[in-house]
Amino acid sequence: FKPKPLAGRRVLMTAGPTYEPLDPVRGITNISSGKMGYALARALRHAGAEVQLVSGPVALPAPAGVERIGVMTAAEMHLAVMQRVAHADVFIGVAAVADYRPDDAAEHKIKKTGEAPVIRLARNPDILADVASLPAAPFCVGFAAESRDLESYARGKLEAKRLKLVVGNLVQDGMGGDTNRVVLFDAAGDHPLPAASKDEVAAGIVAHLARMLDA
Numbered sequence: 030f031k032p033k034p035l036a037g038r039r040v041l042m043t044a045g046p047t048y049e050p051l052d053p054v055r056g057i058t059n060i061s062s063g064k065m066g067y068a069l070a071r072a073l074r075h076a077g078a079e080v081q082l083v084s085g086p087v088a089l090p091a092p093a094g095v096e097r098i099g100v101m102t103a104a105e106m107h108l109a110v111m112q113r114v115a116h117a118d119v120f121i122g123v124a125a126v127a128d129y130r131p132d133d134a135a136e137h138k139i140k141k142t143g144e145a146p147v148i149r150l151a152r153n154p155d156i157l158a159d160v161a162s163l164p165a166a167p168f169c170v171g172f173a174a175e176s177r178d179l180e181s182y183a184r185g186k187l188e189a190k191r192l193k194l195v196v197g198n199l200v201q202d203g204m205g206g207d208t209n210r211v212v213l214f215d216a217a218g219d220h221p222l223p224a225a226s227k228d229e230v231a232a233g234i235v236a237h238l239a240r241m242l243d244a
């Protein structure tokens with residue numbers, strides 16, 4: 030009998046995109062499918078963790094044994110996380126949170142007129158940065174999705190947000206599909222994992238996380 034490496038650990042995490050409405054039928058979102066976050070939630074659960082998954086709109090079933098909290102916007106995701114973070118030992122931000130939202134969503138459908146409308150954007154809260162700066166912050170893990178210069182951007186996020194671990198991936202490798210290639214960045218160095226299915230990549234992330242939590 031092998032004890033589960035994350036038994037007794039409470040993990041709060043985010044996954045999927047957020048959707049920022051422009052009017053009742055349109056909005057701003059991104060191509061995150063939620064697959065990486067959901068694979069990680071399953072792997073964490075498999076390793077014995079108690080998992081709460083705050084999820085943006087995705088077409089995936091809730092992982093077995095995981096509590097899923099569904100949200101649409103970054104503001105809702107921020108609130109759902111802040112309401113639960115006091116009970117978490119670990120926070121993991123896998124969600125592709127929209128950095129901006131339409132400043133003033135229209136109550137009714139925007140109609141076509143002579144002039145092209147101009148969309149004003151407002152900044153959304155940074156959920157991960159807010160969690161990491163709490164006085165009693167949990168162990169914080171961020172993801173970094175980049176289209177180039179992965180190492181410098183990922184290391185920048187590790188330091189700027191004062192995180193313990195950043196999982197870096199290139200958008201072209203990991204967003205939307207069933208496979209991913211990630212590099213884990215922590216104070217000890219860079220740890221590349223082989224390109225694999227998101228389930229296998231998630232197992233590699235969990236093994237590294239378990240070693241860090243035990244150290």
Ligand code: PMT
Pocket residue numbers: 043045060061062063064065066103121122123124125126127128153154155156157158170171172173174175186198200203204205206
């Ligand atoms: O969902 P899939 O299709 O499987 O794709 C997986 C993925 C590519 C989305 C995932 O592996 C990934 O990299 N997620 C993070 C995407 C991202 O938006 O990264 P970022 O570099 O913009 O943000 C850095 C970190 O801050 C992330 O942990 C993010 O969750 C967090 N963040 C960002 C902005 C914000 N307002 N609040 C946040 O919490």
